[in-house]
Amino acid sequence: MSITPAKRRVIPGFGLTMGFTLLYMGLVFLIPVGAFLLYTTTMSWDTFWSAVTQRQVVASYKLSFGGSLIAATINLVFGALVAWVLVRYRFPGKRLVDALVDLPFALPTAVAGIALVTLYASTGWVGQYLDVFGIRIAYTQLGVVIALTYIGLPFVVRTVQPVLEDLEAELEEASASLGADRLTTIRRVIFPALFPALLTGYALAFARALGEYGSVVFISGNLPFRTEITPLLIVAKAEQYDYHGAAAIGTVMLVAAFLMLLVINGLQWWASRRHG
Amino acid sequence: MRTISSSTSSSSSIWQLSKLTGAVLLAGAVLAVTFSTTAQAQSESVELLNVSYDPTREFYREYNELFDEFWQAEHGQSVTARQSHGGSGSQGRAIIDGIDADVATLALAYDIDAIHERADLIPQDWQSRLPNNSSPYTSTIVLLVREGNPKNIQDWDDLAQEGIDVITPNPKTSGGARWNFLALWGYGLEQFDGDEQQTYDFVRQVYENVPVLDSGARGATNTFVQRRIGDVFIAWENEAFLSVEQLGQGEYEIIVPSQSILAEPPVTVLDANVDRKGTREVAEAYLEHLYTDEAQHLAAKHYYRPSNQEILAEYSDEFPALDLFTIDEVFGGWQEAQQRFFNDGGVFDDILEAINTQ
Amino acid sequence: MTTSSTVIETHDTIAKRWRRATEEPAWLRIILITIALIFLGLFLVLPLTVVLYGAFEQGIGVWYGAVSDPDALSAIRLTFLIVVIVVPLNTLFGVAAAWSIAKFEFRGKSILISLIDMPFAISPVVVGLIFVILFGSQGWLGPWLSAHDMRIIFAIPGIVIVIAFGTLPFVARELIPLMQQQGKEEEEASLTLGANGWKTFWYVTLPNIKWGLIYGVILCNARAMGEFGAVAVVSGRIRGETNTMPLHIEVLYNEYMFTAAFAVSSLLTGLALVTIAIKSAVEWNEERRQRIAAA
Numbered sequence: 001m002s003i004t005p006a007k008r009r010v011i012p013g014f015g016l017t018m019g020f021t022l023l024y025m026g027l028v029f030l031i032p033v034g035a036f037l038l039y040t041t042t043m044s045w046d047t048f049w050s051a052v053t054q055r056q057v058v059a060s061y062k063l064s065f066g067g068s069l070i071a072a073t074i075n076l077v078f079g080a081l082v083a084w085v086l087v088r089y090r091f092p093g094k095r096l097v098d099a100l101v102d103l104p105f106a107l108p109t110a111v112a113g114i115a116l117v118t119l120y121a122s123t124g125w126v127g128q129y130l131d132v133f134g135i136r137i138a139y140t141q142l143g144v145v146i147a148l149t150y151i152g153l154p155f156v157v158r159t160v161q162p163v164l165e166d167l168e169a170e171l172e173e174a175s176a177s178l179g180a181d182r183l184t185t186i187r188r189v190i191f192p193a194l195f196p197a198l199l200t201g202y203a204l205a206f207a208r209a210l211g212e213y214g215s216v217v218f219i220s221g222n223l224p225f226r227t228e229i230t231p232l233l234i235v236a237k238a239e240q241y242d243y244h245g246a247a248a249i250g251t252v253m254l255v256a257a258f259l260m261l262l263v264i265n266g267l268q269w270w271a272s273r274r275h276g
Numbered sequence: 277m278r279t280i281s282s283s284t285s286s287s288s289s290i291w292q293l294s295k296l297t298g299a300v301l302l303a304g305a306v307l308a309v310t311f312s313t314t315a316q317a318q319s320e321s322v323e324l325l326n327v328s329y330d331p332t333r334e335f336y337r338e339y340n341e342l343f344d345e346f347w348q349a350e351h352g353q354s355v356t357a358r359q360s361h362g363g364s365g366s367q368g369r370a371i372i373d374g375i376d377a378d379v380a381t382l383a384l385a386y387d388i389d390a391i392h393e394r395a396d397l398i399p400q401d402w403q404s405r406l407p408n409n410s411s412p413y414t415s416t417i418v419l420l421v422r423e424g425n426p427k428n429i430q431d432w433d434d435l436a437q438e439g440i441d442v443i444t445p446n447p448k449t450s451g452g453a454r455w456n457f458l459a460l461w462g463y464g465l466e467q468f469d470g471d472e473q474q475t476y477d478f479v480r481q482v483y484e485n486v487p488v489l490d491s492g493a494r495g496a497t498n499t500f501v502q503r504r505i506g507d508v509f510i511a512w513e514n515e516a517f518l519s520v521e522q523l524g525q526g527e528y529e530i531i532v533p534s535q536s537i538l539a540e541p542p543v544t545v546l547d548a549n550v551d552r553k554g555t556r557e558v559a560e561a562y563l564e565h566l567y568t569d570e571a572q573h574l575a576a577k578h579y580y581r582p583s584n585q586e587i588l589a590e591y592s593d594e595f596p597a598l599d600l601f602t603i604d605e606v607f608g609g610w611q612e613a614q615q616r617f618f619n620d621g622g623v624f625d626d627i628l629e630a631i632n633t634q
Numbered sequence: 635m636t637t638s639s640t641v642i643e644t645h646d647t648i649a650k651r652w653r654r655a656t657e658e659p660a661w662l663r664i665i666l667i668t669i670a671l672i673f674l675g676l677f678l679v680l681p682l683t684v685v686l687y688g689a690f691e692q693g694i695g696v697w698y699g700a701v702s703d704p705d706a707l708s709a710i711r712l713t714f715l716i717v718v719i720v721v722p723l724n725t726l727f728g729v730a731a732a733w734s735i736a737k738f739e740f741r742g743k744s745i746l747i748s749l750i751d752m753p754f755a756i757s758p759v760v761v762g763l764i765f766v767i768l769f770g771s772q773g774w775l776g777p778w779l780s781a782h783d784m785r786i787i788f789a790i791p792g793i794v795i796v797i798a799f800g801t802l803p804f805v806a807r808e809l810i811p812l813m814q815q816q817g818k819e820e821e822e823a824s825l826t827l828g829a830n831g832w833k834t835f836w837y838v839t840l841p842n843i844k845w846g847l848i849y850g851v852i853l854c855n856a857r858a859m860g861e862f863g864a865v866a867v868v869s870g871r872i873r874g875e876t877n878t879m880p881l882h883i884e885v886l887y888n889e890y891m892f893t894a895a896f897a898v899s900s901l902l903t904g905l906a907l908v909t910i911a912i913k914s915a916v917e918w919n920e921e922r923r924q925r926i927a928a929a
Contacts, residue, residue, distance in 0.1 A: 011737045011821055012831035017730040018738075021746075024727045028798050029753055035774065036764040054620070055629060078673045085670040089663055095918070097671070099910045100678045105853060106906030107681070108860035108880035111899040114887060115681035118688075123504040126680065139488045139505070150677050166815075182658065200811075204754070211757025213863035214880075221488040222446065224625070225632035231759040231863070236491070238763060238867075239365035239449050241372065241390055242620070247767065250760040257755035261748040269744055325872060333889055360872045361885070374771030374780065375788040375870040395772060494888040502892065523890055 033254070040251045043244050051248040056224050057233060061252075063144065064230040068209035071148035075205045079156025080198060086157070087164040105154045109214030116147055117219045139221035144229060147215045152205030159201035160194055167193055196268045203264035207257055321354040322558050327377040329364040329451055329541070330494040331515050335578035336381070342574060343565050347558065355558060363492040364451030371395070371546065378550050378559040381543040383451025385409070386610035388544055397548040411540035412566035413580035416600060417452075417459040419531040420500065420509040420516045427507045431533050432463040435508060436481035443506035444486060445496040447618050451541075452493035454618060456510040459537040461617070462606045466535065480627045501528075512539070513595075517579035535599035537606075685903050688896030700886075700894035701901055708874045709882035709898070712790070713859055716878065720798045720858050725851055728805025733839075736813030737821065747810065753802045761796050762867025788870035793878065796864040801857045808850030809843055816842055845917065852909050859902060 040048065051057070085091075086098050104112065120127045120137040127137055137143045167190065175185040213231040221227040230253060237246035328336060340357040347355045360367065360375070364383035371377055372395040382388055385403060392398050403410045421429050427440055435442050445453040460482060464475030488505060490496040493515060500509040501523050508531075511519070516530050543563050550556040565571055572582035581595050582588045588595065607613040617623045658666070689697055700706060731750060735743060753761070767773045769786040779786060786792045820842070824834040840847075862880040869876040877885060879902055886895035 011818055011825065011834075013835075014734055014738050017734040021727065021731040021734055024723070024730075025749065025802070028795065029802060030749070032764050032768055032799070033752075033756075035768055039767050039774070055633075056625065059633075078670070081666060082670045082674065085667050088657075089667055091667050095914060097674060099907075099914045100674065100682070102853075102856070102910050103678050103682060103903075103906065106856035106860060106903070106910070107685075108862055108883065108899070108902055110862045110880050110884050110887075111685060111860075111902065112681060114883075114895070114899075115684040117503065118684045119680055121503045121505065125684070126676070138503070150681070153677055204751075207751070207755035211755060211760070213757060213759045214866075217491065222491065223486070223489055223632060224628045231757040232491075234757070234759050234763065235366075235867070236446070236448050238766075239363065239369055240619075241365075241369065241394060243763075243767065243772075245620070246763055250757070250763055253757055253760055258748065258752055261751045261755055262745070265744050265748045265751070327870075330888065358872050358875060360870055361888070362871055370788060370870045372770075372772060373766050373787065374776060374785075375872075376785065492888070498887065498890075501890075 036247065037251060037254075040247050043248065047244060048248050048251075051245045052252050056228070057230070057249055059225045060228050060230040060233045063141065063226075063228065064210060065256075067141065067144045067148050067229070068206050070145050071152055071209045072202050072206035074145075074149050075152045075156045076198060076202045079153065079201060079205070080160055080194070083157045083160035083164055087161060101154050101157050103154075104150050104152075109151065109212065110218070112150060113147065113215035113218030116150060116215065117143075120146060120219065138219050139227065141227055143219040143221075144216055144227060147219045148209035148212060151212055151215055152209050155204040155208065156198065156201030159197045159204065163194055163197040199264060199267055203261065207261065210257060211253065321356060322555060324355060324357045324379065324555060324559060324562060325360065325375070325377045326357055326379050326381060326562075327360045327367050327371055327375060328381040329367055329383040330361055330492050331452070331512055331518070332381060332541075333359070333361050334518070335575060335580065338578070339566070339571060339574055342570060343562055346565060347561065351558075353558075355562075357562065363449050365449050371397070376549060376553070377546055378553065378555050379543060379545055379563055381541070383539075383541050384454060384610060385540070385542050386454075386614050387451060388542055389610065391544075391546070395548075397546045398544055399547065402544045403542060405545075406543065406563060407567060408583040409540055410542040410544060412543060412563070412571070412583055413541070413575040414583060415513045415539045415541065415580055416536045416598070417455050417510060417539060418513045418516050418536065419533060420511050420519060421507065421529050421531055423527050423529060425529055425531065429508050429531055431531075432460060432482075433467065433478070435460075435485065435510075436478055438485075440485050440508060441487055441506040442482060442485040442508055442510065443488065443490075443496055443500045444510040445493055446489040446491055447624055449491040450493055450496075452512050452515075453496075454613075455512075455537055455539045457617065457624065458603060458607060458613060459533075460510075462537055462601055463533070463535060465606065476623070476627070480630060483627050484631050497523075513581070514579035517594075532596050532598055535601065538600040538602045540602075682903065685896055685899050688892060689900035691896075692893050696893055697897045697900070700891070700897035703894070705874045705877070706882060706894075706898055709877045709879045710901070712793075712877070713879045715790070716794055716797055717855055717858050719794050720801060721851060721855050723798060724801055724854050725805050725847070727802065728807075728809055728850055728854075729847070731806040732809035732813045732843075733835075735810050736816075737818050750803050750806050750810075753799050754804075754807070758796075758800060758861065758863030759867060761799050761864040765792060765796055765799075765868055787868045788872070788876060790876065792868040793865055793876065796868050797858050797861050800861050800864055801854045804854040804857060805847065805850035808846045808853070812843055812846040813839075845920075848913065852913055855909065856906050859905065 043051075082101065086094065086101075107115075117124070117138050119125050120130075120143065122128065122131040122136055122138065124138070130137060135142075137146055171189055171193075172185055175189045180188065211231060213229075213235070216229055217232055220229065220232075222232060230249060234246045234249050234253075237243075237249065326336060326340075336357070336359055340355075340359070343357065344355045347353060360370070360377070362370075364387050367380075368382060368387035368390050371380055371391050380388055380391065388398070388402060392400055392402060406412070408414075419429060419432075419435075421427065427434075429435070429440070434440065444456045447453040447457045457479070460479055461475060464478045465472075468474035468478070488496075488499050490499055493512060496509065497511065497515055497519060499505050501519055509516075509519075516528075520528050520530060543566065545556065545559045545563060547556075550559045566575075567584070569584070569587060572584045572587045576582050576587065576591045576594070579594075582591070603610060603613060607616075615622070701710075735747065765787055768775055769779060769792065770776050771780055786795070820838050821834050824838045825831070829837070860880055861878075862884070865878055865881060866884070869878065869881055871877060871881055871885065873885070879898060883895050883898050883902075886892075886898065
């Protein structure tokens with residue numbers, strides 16, 4: 001074997017794959033979205049601004065963003081817990097539970113909405129017992145949060161799970177042999193390794209919740225200023241033949257979603273630099 | 277690091293996987309072909325698309341068979357009438373955005389007016405082309421309560437009492453809910469001798485009792501009947517009958533208020549569409565046939581009030597006589613009512629904001 | 635006090651400390667498992683039970699009648715047609731995007747990744763609205779389309795495109811982090827040994843990413859079958875023609891045919907459960923094979 005310095009070969013296919021990626025994204029998604037944004041620009045700034053700052057619309061932002069934030073936080077805590085339990089512990093029926101985590105993703109949102117309201121209405125299977133304590137879920141803001149939590153449930157679990165599985169036991173053992181107690185190991189070794197995955201899962205759950213429509217409309221009271229989410233308001237505007245209003249609010253949602261994803265991806269990149 | 281052998285063994289399963297994908301694709305292609313061939317229309321038949329609002333589902337399902345029989349006997353051609361149902365506003369939007377419909381049978385004239393204004397598919401005088409303002413059947417708004425009327429609701433003013441939960445859909449998206457709102461407002465005007473402020477306060481008190489605003493009439497019925505939410509449900513008369521007769525015998529009672537609004541759900545041929553598709557003749561016949569005795573009886577069977585007064589009289593046991601006012605008399609027509617009450621920043625928005633931000 | 639006992643004591647303490655540092659005590663484990671199971675029970679098992687109970691409440695005959703109704707069959711056919719078109723396209727896209735992002739460095743990568751995520755974050759309702767504004771007869775391309783007698787919205791192409799839009803990120807989202815984590819050493823080794831790009835992809839990359847790929851395809855598939863909001867805006871709900879399964883469920887629900895609605899729902903749920911089960915079984919099989927190979 002002749003010893004020649006290994007030629008630094010570049011992996012092929014950049015042009016092909018990047019070309020296809022951009023072409024497909026362009027056709028299915030970027031051009032339509034671009035056209036949509038262009039459509040928004042056909043209205044004057046005043047029309048746009050007054051459409052997106054109507055008091056009823058602002059109230060719906062508060063519910064949509066606030067509800068999604070709460071739901072994503074619930075999912076962050078419980079999703080991390082579920083992932084931990086599924087990866088680290090043994091218990092009967094574990095495999096079944098693991099498989100079921102994908103259910104909210106697979107169940108059509110309309111079906112989920114019908115099922116949830118059947119459960120949590122004050123006459124429902126679960127709701128009737130909560131009603132005794134004066135807790136009402138269906139048709140309140142709590143109902144919106146429940147639906148948003150449901151649809152976001154798989155994301156944190158599924159992003160944290162593989163990272164936790166790959167986490168090498170040696171690291172924890174090393175930490176332990178250096179005299180760290182469990183809490184310190186979790187705080188200094190496990191948590192930093194999981195941090196990017198947690199963030200990603202959180203972002204996905206939040207983003208998913210923000211735009212959700214199908215399941216929420218069944219369990220929410222849909223009352224303006226109180227339980228009306230922004231996507232519902234967009235539909236209502238369109239059905240009143242007010243496309244400009246609908247498009248303006250849609251643009252706000254679009255920009256918000258994109259900014260948030262950009263920030264999260266930036267954070268992830270930063271985290272991987274720091275720990276990678 | 278993976279060994280060579282393990283990576284080749286798994287690559288063979290990848291090949292199997294791609295074979296599987298191929299098989300799935302092939303099956304899909306076969307499916308697609310079957311699908312497209314079944315979609316091809318036979319020359320001996322004609323297809324119509326009727327875009328309608330929520331509560332007409334059961335009526336038109338039966339009417340389509342009736343009309344098919346009639347047309348086949350007359351012209352030797354079978355008619356497949358396809359249906360699309362949804363909230364009246366969302367169905368109007370679909371027509372404006374180009375759904376390939378031949379006829380529109382919506383909940384209120386405003387939604388069909390919008391088709392003229394925004395899409396120019398029909399002439400402005402569409403409503404004068406068929407008898408009775410193009411409404412082959414009418415209905416009204418009544419109150420549905422639970423068995424035994426536990427909250428003792430007798431008329432509209434009982435809805436404003438404290439501790440009563442009222443179910444009605446959102447007038448912004450539901451045609452039926454607009455009729456509900458106007459029936460309530462009309463009653464208020466009558467009660468307070470035309471005093472607008474008192475009427476406003478009265479309607480506001482009723483809407484304070486509304487815990488859910490479903491987007492359509494059917495959603496609201498489900499909330500009241502299936503979820504058992506609410507003490508009283510403001511409903512289309514035909515929906516109220518349907519609930520009583522079919523959804524729970526003896527579980528609900530209809531309360532006929534002292535007065536209500538005459539709801540006229542209009543129908544029209546969509547001229548631009550039928551001319552393009554060459555279906556004008558059959559589409560017009562489809563709507564005209566709604567006025568025949570047979571169809572009028574069918575409408576009554578599905579709890580719509582026949583527009584033919586003689587046939588309506590035959591069902592006087594079922595449809596109680598009550599004081600009915602029209603939208604033109606009290607509100608000066610749909611355009612004005614829409615503008616004043618339901619447009620953004622209108623009276624309805626005002627009421628909801630006052631209630632929910634106090 | 636003897637030396638040996640000190641040694642034993644120290645040994646004991648070390649073992650205790652060791653266990654304390656690498657795993658939780660039993661009582662904590664049981665509490666954590668219980669909390670997780672209660673949470674999942676409330677959010678996963680109960681809704682599933684509601685659907686299945688609703689579907690079979692009136693017996694299997696009624697269930698079969700509901701799913702073999704011509705309109706239900708047409709909805710099922712349409713849903714499968716859409717899946718067969720959309721899933722392969724999005725899979726191809728996912729693999730291509732992951733390859734270009736994971737194996738190469740370029741400017742604006744973070745923006746590209748965010749862009750790929752975006753359809754996921756865009757409200758389905760807005761997706762529908764976008765295509766109505768583009769292709770609706772009052773929209774920008776509407777007049778041109780109707781002049782050429784082409785229909786996009788309120789017809790199958792419109793449904794296909796909104797679903798392709800909505801499910802675009804799923805395969806890519808699974809593959810990008812996986813391929814980034816795996817790096818490019820194996821591919822570089824293969825290429826250095828003389829294999830060409832396709833061979834390297836088929837024999838080196840694909841085996842490494844197959845589980846992520848399968849999982850992504852399953853997600854994409856499930857989502858494509860279940861999409862509701864966007865389809866509701868562009869479908870026009872024409873019975874027997876443009877109703878997908880989720881829309882048909884809504885229609886049945888609005889016709890007070892609750893058992894039928896739950897029956898069709900159970901079909902979708904069942905399909906989802908079957909794909910999830912297959913995935914678990916394949917994974918389990920693979921794990922066992924690896925264990926045997928390692929031993």
